[in-house]
Amino acid sequence: MLKELKILKHHGKQYISDLRRQKISPLFRGRPVISGNISEEERRSAASVCPVRAIDKSSGSIDLGRCVFCKECAFLLPEKIEFTNDYHIASNDRNSLIIKPGDNNLIKLDEKKVRPEVRDLFKGALKLRQVSAGGDNSCEMELAASGNVNFDLGRYGIEFVASPRHADGIVITGPISENMSRALEITYDAIPEPKIIILAGADSISGGIFEGSPALDRSFLGMHHIDLYVPGNPAHPLTFINGILDMLGIKK
Amino acid sequence: MKSHPGYLIINNNSPSSGIEDIPVLDYLSFREKIISALNEENKHCVSYYCVPSVDSLRLVCCIADDSDNSIEIFSCQPGRDTKVIESAALLSPQVHIFEREIHENAGIVFESHPWLKPVRFSYNRADTSKTMDGYPFYSIHSEELHEVGVGPVHAGVIEPGHFRFICNGEKVHHLEIQLGYQHRGVEELFLSKQDALQRCILSESIAGETSVGHSLAHSQLIESLSGMEVSEELQIERCIALELERVAVHIGDTAALCGDVAYQLGQVVCEALRTIVINTTQLWCGNRFGKGLIRPGGSNYPLNNEIAEAISDMADIIAERFGEIADCIYSTPSVLARFDEIGIVTKKQAHSIGTVGPSARTCGIVRDIRRSHPFQYFRNYSVEPVILESGDVLARGMLRSLEVQESLKIIRDLLKIWTEGKRKEEKPVYNYRLKPDSFSLALLEGWRGEICHSVMTDKDGKISHYKVKDPSFHNWMALALAVRNQEISDFPVCNKSFNLSYCGHDL
Numbered sequence: 001m002l003k004e005l006k007i008l009k010h011h012g013k014q015y016i017s018d019l020r021r022q023k024i025s026p027l028f029r030g031r032p033v034i035s036g037n038i039s040e041e042e043r044r045s046a047a048s049v050c051p052v053r054a055i056d057k058s059s060g061s062i063d064l065g066r067c068v069f070c071k072e073c074a075f076l077l078p079e080k081i082e083f084t085n086d087y088h089i090a091s092n093d094r095n096s097l098i099i100k101p102g103d104n105n106l107i108k109l110d111e112k113k114v115r116p117e118v119r120d121l122f123k124g125a126l127k128l129r130q131v132s133a134g135g136d137n138s139c140e141m142e143l144a145a146s147g148n149v150n151f152d153l154g155r156y157g158i159e160f161v162a163s164p165r166h167a168d169g170i171v172i173t174g175p176i177s178e179n180m181s182r183a184l185e186i187t188y189d190a191i192p193e194p195k196i197i198i199l200a201g202a203d204s205i206s207g208g209i210f211e212g213s214p215a216l217d218r219s220f221l222g223m224h225h226i227d228l229y230v231p232g233n234p235a236h237p238l239t240f241i242n243g244i245l246d247m248l249g250i251k252k
Numbered sequence: 253m254k255s256h257p258g259y260l261i262i263n264n265n266s267p268s269s270g271i272e273d274i275p276v277l278d279y280l281s282f283r284e285k286i287i288s289a290l291n292e293e294n295k296h297c298v299s300y301y302c303v304p305s306v307d308s309l310r311l312v313c314c315i316a317d318d319s320d321n322s323i324e325i326f327s328c329q330p331g332r333d334t335k336v337i338e339s340a341a342l343l344s345p346q347v348h349i350f351e352r353e354i355h356e357n358a359g360i361v362f363e364s365h366p367w368l369k370p371v372r373f374s375y376n377r378a379d380t381s382k383t384m385d386g387y388p389f390y391s392i393h394s395e396e397l398h399e400v401g402v403g404p405v406h407a408g409v410i411e412p413g414h415f416r417f418i419c420n421g422e423k424v425h426h427l428e429i430q431l432g433y434q435h436r437g438v439e440e441l442f443l444s445k446q447d448a449l450q451r452c453i454l455s456e457s458i459a460g461e462t463s464v465g466h467s468l469a470h471s472q473l474i475e476s477l478s479g480m481e482v483s484e485e486l487q488i489e490r491c492i493a494l495e496l497e498r499v500a501v502h503i504g505d506t507a508a509l510c511g512d513v514a515y516q517l518g519q520v521v522c523e524a525l526r527t528i529v530i531n532t533t534q535l536w537c538g539n540r541f542g543k544g545l546i547r548p549g550g551s552n553y554p555l556n557n558e559i560a561e562a563i564s565d566m567a568d569i570i571a572e573r574f575g576e577i578a579d580c581i582y583s584t585p586s587v588l589a590r591f592d593e594i595g596i597v598t599k600k601q602a603h604s605i606g607t608v609g610p611s612a613r614t615c616g617i618v619r620d621i622r623r624s625h626p627f628q629y630f631r632n633y634s635v636e637p638v639i640l641e642s643g644d645v646l647a648r649g650m651l652r653s654l655e656v657q658e659s660l661k662i663i664r665d666l667l668k669i670w671t672e673g674k675r676k677e678e679k680p681v682y683n684y685r686l687k688p689d690s691f692s693l694a695l696l697e698g699w700r701g702e703i704c705h706s707v708m709t710d711k712d713g714k715i716s717h718y719k720v721k722d723p724s725f726h727n728w729m730a731l732a733l734a735v736r737n738q739e740i741s742d743f744p745v746c747n748k749s750f751n752l753s754y755c756g757h758d759l
Contacts, residue, residue: 003580007521010573014524025531027538027553051450068453070544075552083538130409134436136755137411138460138541141504144409148523162407179373179384179758180412180433183404209445209453215375215437233543234460 029069031086036102046073064097064231065205090230090243125157129167135174139201139234146237169196175210178217196227200235259326264625268692282328290344296606300350339365346606372432411754434758442718448682459756465698467546469705472694474548478684487629495659498699500529502652513590549681578653591646595734595746609701614647621697648749722756
């Protein structure tokens with residue numbers, strides 16, 4: 001008993017009290033800022049170094065839905081591209097994940113695009129079913145970590161559940177392998193209406209490094225409305241949590 | 253590099269060999285060689301695969317010796333029309349999974365193979381009429397037995413796979429594990445992605461919780477094939493990163509084991525400790541899983557004194573706090589009752605299926621690549637592997653606690669040797685040229701066990717064949733054996749005690 005008490009004393013208070021403003025390591029690779037005066041040649045060279053075609057060679061913009069946050073473009077052009085440690089990078093609007101040269105605005109949800117029933121029904125409690133479809137297990141571990149003693153997503157009534165029948169939505173990780181595509185569809189179908197779809201990580205949003213692999217079948221995404229995109233490689237728990245809170249309209 | 257009439261002997265990460273140096277045997281002698289080598293207890297098969305080419309197929313087998321730093325490589329070329337050959341799996345069960353893979357990819361039929369089934373239903377399999385839904389499960393017809401199917405989508409936030417149990421009441425007679433759901437075509441992408449950085453990112457994504465392990469194996473391979481050498485300081489940094497990964501996952505696994513037996517104190521304390529470890533990795537390189545940290549020829553995130561100090565402080569905190577919770581976990585009767593003598597894999601079984609990593613070391617097998625085939629700075633720093641004998645969930649749990657302390661000691665020792673002043677500027681190298689017509693193989697000890705990447709290049713130095721072997725490829729069979737004659741309710745703890753990779757297996 002004394003041993004346990006000593007451990008509890010060492011354990012102390014672990015939860016992050018303010019998930020909205022938690023400080024993170026300066027080197028964390030979050031929202032990039034591209035200088036407004038990036039030259040045409042620099043845009044081309046940044047685009048050519050990008051392993052996942054996230055950089056558009058004519059406009060010089062970076063698509064966070066594709067970006068695997070390797071930061072090689074910033075290592076190449078340290079004066080022109082910088083990855084800030086801003087982890088507030090989830091959005092329901094695919095286009096707002098595209099960062100243009102000169103942009104230094106925070107990434108925001110498009111409030112008008114949030115379906116009214118999502119906030120009406122799920123603001124008080126949201127149960128999610130996770131499906132890994134070719135995910136490399138880093139995104140899955142970060143999603144699981146969102147509910148751990150540190151991040152404690154459960155404080156908002158948001159948690160992962162075992163059965164799709166108990167769920168209000170699905171969180172997909174991985175580039176969606178062909179071998180998993182049917183199980184994904186079946187799981188989604190088993191969730192009662194209304195339901196939401198969240199894509200977590202570059203692999204699920206765009207295919208990431210696996211884009212174009214003949215072993216994938218991403219047709220599921222074309223058939224359904226996506227409610228939230230959570231970029232990252234993997235998506236950080238803070239990115240995921242803040243994205244969901246924004247979607248549900250939870251301010252604090 | 254030594255050549256024998258029947259096989260080529262190389263060392264781990266030795267400079268690459270010419271493909272023509274690998275002896276080509278006829279299939280009869282090739283099979284004989286596999287069986288006789290694997291009869292020796294200290295040898296196991298690290299990789300065995302088929303290299304397709306325009307006019308023929310070539311089977312290449314790589315066997316490592318646990319007691320000295322050598323790997324035997326030999327091959328054979330069954331004719332294009334030879335579709336049926338005699339299996340070696342009945343006499344050397346550990347090649348069963350490799351033969352299945354060769355069968356699936358190249359269509360070769362291994363006669364008398366006890367279990368010649370598809371491995372992962374790869375998109376480019378030889379026989380596309382075989383589909384996931386038609387997987388030929390083993391079944392027993394009896395009124396007393398019933399089957400339980402679990403997955404591919406499981407209750408937790410984990411990867412997909414299907415488990416099919418044959419039970420008598422609560423007791424498991426047999427478990428068959430069907431994988432392949434995570435197949436992304438990784439090995440083919442190593443060929444189609446011509447860009448060096450793309451291949452780095454790909455190697456980090458083979459199994460995300462082993463990003464450092466797999467990206468380091470890839471970098472070792474590239475360095476040996478392009479003749480690059482990296483400084484001793486960088487080698488130390490890589491070893492520290494690898495041990496940080498081991499510590500983080502082992503602590504996370506301990507949390508999961510506690511969670512499964514409702515020992516909440518152990519679970520939450522270990523979760524919090526894991527966070528401290530991976531946040532230290534994030535402090536170093538901006539990513540909690542070490543993605544971006546390992547690159548061929550250099551590093552974008554050189555260690556500096558400030559980070560070294562943070563790692564050292566972390567090591568002290570974790571050693572103390574994980575030590576006290578581990579003491580508590582493994583002295584709590586309700587925990588021990590669920591772990592002790594549950595899910596036993598015997599030493600004999602472990603040998604015969606060629607299991608690696610902690611799964612082998614908990615069965616009394618001294619098998620640790622850091623010691624037998626040292627790589628990076630482990631060539632100068634000797635690691636004493638932790639060996640336990642009982643082969644049960646308890647051993648696999650306790651091994652993790654002991655290895656966490658061992659790894660923390662390694663990290664502290666290495667930090668003492670490492671000096672920032674000696675560090676030279678080493679940027680990652682992406683414009684390397686690989687030696688043409690060559691073969692190379694890289695082994696390392698990841699947290700799950702032995703990772704093996706091997707590669708062949710064509711006459712222009714382009715990668716013509718890339719083979720990845722995650723330790724899970726051997727070890728899934730150990731899980732299937734462990735649950736035999738156990739209560740089905742013990743499956744979750746057995747499964748967690750191995751924590752095998754689905755995507756690393758499915759590739």
